[in-house]
Amino acid sequence: MAETLTATALTLKDIAREAGVSLATVDRVLHNRPGVRPDTVRRVQAAIERNSFQPHVAAAELARGRARRFAFVMPSGPNPFMQQIEAYLGEMSAWLSARRLSVEMVATDVFDPSVLAASLEALSGDYDGVAVVALDHPSVRAAINDLVDAGTKVVTLVSDVPSSRRHHYVGIDNIAAGRTAGALVGRLVGQRSGKVAIVAGSQGLRDHAERIFGFNQVMASEFPDLSVLPVLEGRDEDDRSEQVLARLLGRHADIVGLYNVGAGTQGVAKALSDAGRIDVVFVGHDVTVLTRRLLLQGVMDAAISQNPGHEARAAVRVLLALARGEPILREQEKIRIDIVMRDNLP
Amino acid sequence: MAETLTATALTLKDIAREAGVSLATVDRVLHNRPGVRPDTVRRVQAAIERNSFQPHVAAAELARGRARRFAFVMPSGPNPFMQQIEAYLGEMSAWLSARRLSVEMVATDVFDPSVLAASLEALSGDYDGVAVVALDHPSVRAAINDLVDAGTKVVTLVSDVPSSRRHHYVGIDNIAAGRTAGALVGRLVGQRSGKVAIVAGSQGLRDHAERIFGFNQVMASEFPDLSVLPVLEGRDEDDRSEQVLARLLGRHADIVGLYNVGAGTQGVAKALSDAGRIDVVFVGHDVTVLTRRLLLQGVMDAAISQNPGHEARAAVRVLLALARGEPILREQEKIRIDIVMRDNLP
DNA sequence: CTCAAAATGAGTTGCGTACCTCAAAACACC
DNA sequence: GGTGTTTTGAGGTACGCAACTCATTTTGAG
Numbered sequence: 001m002a003e004t005l006t007a008t009a010l011t012l013k014d015i016a017r018e019a020g021v022s023l024a025t026v027d028r029v030l031h032n033r034p035g036v037r038p039d040t041v042r043r044v045q046a047a048i049e050r051n052s053f054q055p056h057v058a059a060a061e062l063a064r065g066r067a068r069r070f071a072f073v074m075p076s077g078p079n080p081f082m083q084q085i086e087a088y089l090g091e092m093s094a095w096l097s098a099r100r101l102s103v104e105m106v107a108t109d110v111f112d113p114s115v116l117a118a119s120l121e122a123l124s125g126d127y128d129g130v131a132v133v134a135l136d137h138p139s140v141r142a143a144i145n146d147l148v149d150a151g152t153k154v155v156t157l158v159s160d161v162p163s164s165r166r167h168h169y170v171g172i173d174n175i176a177a178g179r180t181a182g183a184l185v186g187r188l189v190g191q192r193s194g195k196v197a198i199v200a201g202s203q204g205l206r207d208h209a210e211r212i213f214g215f216n217q218v219m220a221s222e223f224p225d226l227s228v229l230p231v232l233e234g235r236d237e238d239d240r241s242e243q244v245l246a247r248l249l250g251r252h253a254d255i256v257g258l259y260n261v262g263a264g265t266q267g268v269a270k271a272l273s274d275a276g277r278i279d280v281v282f283v284g285h286d287v288t289v290l291t292r293r294l295l296l297q298g299v300m301d302a303a304i305s306q307n308p309g310h311e312a313r314a315a316v317r318v319l320l321a322l323a324r325g326e327p328i329l330r331e332q333e334k335i336r337i338d339i340v341m342r343d344n345l346p
Numbered sequence: 347m348a349e350t351l352t353a354t355a356l357t358l359k360d361i362a363r364e365a366g367v368s369l370a371t372v373d374r375v376l377h378n379r380p381g382v383r384p385d386t387v388r389r390v391q392a393a394i395e396r397n398s399f400q401p402h403v404a405a406a407e408l409a410r411g412r413a414r415r416f417a418f419v420m421p422s423g424p425n426p427f428m429q430q431i432e433a434y435l436g437e438m439s440a441w442l443s444a445r446r447l448s449v450e451m452v453a454t455d456v457f458d459p460s461v462l463a464a465s466l467e468a469l470s471g472d473y474d475g476v477a478v479v480a481l482d483h484p485s486v487r488a489a490i491n492d493l494v495d496a497g498t499k500v501v502t503l504v505s506d507v508p509s510s511r512r513h514h515y516v517g518i519d520n521i522a523a524g525r526t527a528g529a530l531v532g533r534l535v536g537q538r539s540g541k542v543a544i545v546a547g548s549q550g551l552r553d554h555a556e557r558i559f560g561f562n563q564v565m566a567s568e569f570p571d572l573s574v575l576p577v578l579e580g581r582d583e584d585d586r587s588e589q590v591l592a593r594l595l596g597r598h599a600d601i602v603g604l605y606n607v608g609a610g611t612q613g614v615a616k617a618l619s620d621a622g623r624i625d626v627v628f629v630g631h632d633v634t635v636l637t638r639r640l641l642l643q644g645v646m647d648a649a650i651s652q653n654p655g656h657e658a659r660a661a662v663r664v665l666l667a668l669a670r671g672e673p674i675l676r677e678q679e680k681i682r683i684d685i686v687m688r689d690n691l692p
Numbered sequence: 693c694t695c696a697a698a699a700t701g702a703g704t705t706g707c708g709t710a711c712c713t714c715a716a717a718a719c720a721c722c
Numbered sequence: 723g724g725t726g727t728t729t730t731g732a733g734g735t736a737c738g739c740a741a742c743t744c745a746t747t748t749t750g751a752g
Contacts, residue, residue, distance in 0.1 A: 009413055009446050011708060022731045027710070035729060037719095054444040059708035061404035062737045067355055094673055098400040100355050180690070309677045327440055331655050336692070338684075344526070346682070357738060368701045373740070381699060383749090405738035408707045 010053050019047040030055070057324060067100040070319050071123050072157070073116075073132040076107035079236055079263045080288040082133070084308040085157075092313065103316065111202050111235055113137035120147060129153040129319035131170070134161045136206035153322035157315050158306075159207035167322050170315045172306045172335045174207045178214025178261075180337055181283050184302045185215075185257040186223035188281045193225035194256035199245055201236035201262035208261045211285075215259055226257060234264040242267030249275045260284035265291055269299050287340050295342050305338040356399050365393040376401070403670060413446040416665050417469050418503070419462070419478040422453035425582060425609045426634040428479070430654040431503075438659065449662065457548050457581055459483035466493060475499040475665035477516070480507045482552035499668035503661050504652075505553035513668050516661045518652045518681045520553045524560025524607075526683055527629050530648045531561075531603040532569035534627045539571035540602035545591055547582035547608035554607045561605055572603060580610045588613030595621045606630035611637055615645050633686050641688050651684040 016026045021044060028036045029044040036044075047053075072089065074082050089103055096103055108119040110133050120143035123130055130147055134140055134156045144164040147154050153167050160169040185196060196219065200208040212231060219228050232248060234241030241264030249255060249271060258280050260268045265284050272278055278299050284291060287305045294300035314333040321328050340346065362372045367390060374382050375390040382390075393399075418435065420428050435449055442449060454465040456479050466489035469476055476493055480486055480502045490510040493500050499513050506515040531542060542565065546554040558577060565574050578594060580587030587610030595601060595617060604626050606614045611630050618624055624645050630637060633651045640646035660679040667674050686692065 009443075013708085023709095024712095024732075025730060028730090031710080037729065040729080052443075054440060056408070056446060056708050057444040058404040058407035058446075059737095060710075062402070062408055062707090062739090063709040063711080065710080065737055088677070091677065092675065094398075094400060095675065097355070097398070098403040098672060100402060100404075313675070313678055326444060329438065329441065329659070331434070331437065332659055336684075338682075339690075344685075359738085368703095369739095370702075370742095371700060374700090377740080379741095383699065386699080402738050405707095406740075408709085408737090409739040409741080411707055411740080 009056075010051050012055070015044070015047050015051065015053055018051065019044045057326070060324070061099070067102055068128040068320070068323055069126065070101065070103045070129040070131065070316065071106050071127045072103060072315070073106045073108055073110075073119055073123075073130060074157075075110045075133055075236070077237070080265075080290060081158075081263060081286045081308055084288065085312045088309040088312040089316070091309075092316065096316070099320075101316070101320065110135055111204070113139050113204070116140050117143040120144065123147065124150050124152065127152055128323045129155070131155045131157045131315040131319060133158050134164075134166075134206075135159070135202070135204050136161045136163075136209075137204060140164075153319050155315055155318050155322075157311065159205050161206065168318050168328065168333075170311055170318060170333060170335065171207065172337050174210035175214035175217075177285075177304050177306075177337050178211035178216075179218045180214075180339065181211065181259050181285075181302075181304055182215040182218030183222070184283050184304075184339065185259055185281050186219065186226065188283075188301050189223075189226065189257050192256050194227075194254040195252050196226050196228045196257040196259065197245065197248055197252075197255050198228065198231045199234050199241055199258070199260045199262075199264065199268055200231050201264065202233055203231060205262070211261050215261075229255075231261075234262075234267065236263035238264050238267035238270070240264065240267070242271045245271040246275065249277060255280055257281040258283070265294070265300075269294050272299065287346065292345060295340070295345060298342070301341070303340045305340045306335050307338070311335055355402075356397050358401065361390070361393050361397065361399055364397065365390045403672070406670070407445070413448060414474040414666070414669055415472065416447065416449045416475040416477065416662065417452050417473045418449060418661070419452045419454055419456075419465055419469075419476060420503075421456045421479055421582070423583070426636060427504075427609060427632045427654055430634065431658045434655040434658040435662070437655075438662065442662070445666075447662070447666065456481055457550070459485045459550070462486050463489040466490065469493065470496050470498065473498055474669045475501070477501045477503045477661040477665060479504050480510075480512075480552075481505070481548070481550050482507050482509075482555075483550060486510075499665050501661055501664050501668075503657065505551050507552065514664045514674065514679075516657055516664060516679060516681065517553065518683050520556035521560040521563075523631075523650050523652075523683050524557035524562075525564045526560075526685065527557065527605050527631075527648075527650055528561040528564030529568070530629050530650075530685070531605055531627050532565065532572065534629075534647050535569075535572065535603050538602050540573075540600040541598050542572050542574045542603035542605065543591065543594055543598075543601050544574065544577045545580050545587055545604070545606045545608075545610065545614055546577050547610065548579055549577060551608070557607050561607075575601075577607075580608075580613065582609035584610050584613035584616070586610065586613070588617045591617040592621065595623055601626055603627040604629070611640070611646075615640050618645065633692065638691060641686070641691060644688070647687070649686045651686045652681050653684070657681055 012026050016023045026044055029041050109115045113135055116135055117139040130152055141161055141164040144154055144166050148165045155168040155170050156166050158171045203209050232244040245268055282300045283302045285304050287303050291303050318328055318333055358372050362369045372390055375387050455461045459481055462481055463485040476498055487507055487510040490500055490512050494511045501514040501516050502512050504517045549555050578590040591614055628646045629648045631650050633649050637649050664674055664679055
């Protein structure tokens, strides 16, 4: 009737006895310190495996003394999504300090590869882990690899750099997100035919590029009556997004759909309103105070949402697990894509 | 440019000095042990507050010595959703044993209040925490309260008993889930009018009752052309669900919609197929191997999903936080309602 | 003021690991 | 066989807290 899910609680001492070696040797093996014969290493590891021994994480944490420091490298400027991530990290502060973890926010211009790379290089050595909203660019990739080589655990957040040796990516599958956006725009436009506009922050941000890719994929294959206009770049800024979109709306009277890939949503909405074009099907990202209002007003038709709280917490948990050498609960840290419309606003 | 989110790392000794008392007194206050004047208590608490002191969780965990034991009281019988919860708990086993936590599964007949209550009473004293899929019944409520009084932390899982003194509920808002189901059935039925059937496990399970309530609410207010038939009870068993539904389908030729509130989905699907009525809009719960297939086959039209992995992990985390006296990250532990249709099967 | 009860201080032990030192043993090489 | 090097053992200290004992001080009631 009752079935237990955990092993018994052995200690290092038990493993030492099992393997017929001293505590010191087990310690050397566990932390792959030098000075142990390969044969002995194997014997110790066998004993660990055999008993599926797990070091007591609390004891390990206590013994190491120093606190762990993590840095979150995030875009400077007023990006609501990023502000939410910060806010959720703030809510964790009791949790963090009970574990003697410190999390520092580093604001930088993530749109400029050299600036971002320099910000990353500057962190080297000071931190146990770094979470970064990363532009996919060779110099950024190099900076990430340097951090990894220096022993720092690195996770990419929201936007990935898969060609780097980062340990983990915390964020959604952006191609799938783009596909979802495409399907939504297509379905919501309905029978009408016409043009579809795309506003992105930068095509250098991998998340944006991937979303655009997925979006175009769906548009091409499933909605041949809609033609997609060249991508506008608004650098996730309201003013800039508004300007470029306003100009486009002026030139094309037959725009029926709009996909806003990143931030700058306020500017996009303003351009639509000012042009009297709120009939345009408008799909964007993230549920914020602003997008919530736009959805309720009917200016925006759907938001593709990734839970920022989940991303913030997942990034911390993953960095911590990496630093401790614990396995990552992949299922837990996976970020899902949510479709939010007026009727199911959370 | 960099902003830190955590306090400095004080220790109990620092608090003792601050408050002008000894370590022993701080310890007494922290664990509300007797023998401290109210005035002194206040002084110590003030010092703790003032420095937003957090005891080092690793040190506390190490010092208490004994491992924590949690029990999960779950329905016996082959309920796929519950099996998934068990499976996800299994995936956590390394995580659990690194923290010296043991989780035991206790299978019982959650549909029989006295049996369930007895199972709960039997756990008293042996466990630090209990997660229970609970029937809302006075004797179950009493059993939960007894556990709480004995110092055991109790969370209700999937189905709540809000009138009890359980510490937390891990599960979705079932009224909202029922409303969502109602909206889906209504929209997917479209212009047709006719009758709508409901199959539930038991109306005594609060989750089922609440879903039905929400469902009826939406049907009444938004879909007046659809009339809801009396609820069938299938006790979450395939055979029984099939029988009761088959009989109903025989009596009513104009059934256009069906809401399966709990498990027994296989039986429900079989009744529909055997009666040649797969045109009926069928909305159910949970994404399992079975419902996935039914969705792909078009037998089922939508599934309301709550992530079982998330529920399992949240229950463990909440029990652990409660046992340690840590705050609960409510945002993190909240379970969301997902709508899953053929096109967005995860 | 006296005396018992209540409150507090001072101290100890142990939890399981990390990290360190130093000495002893085993080994490889010539 | 002797040398130097590598490997291993033995042991200690520290981490921050829980939980305990026992002595001492303070308090309040009479």
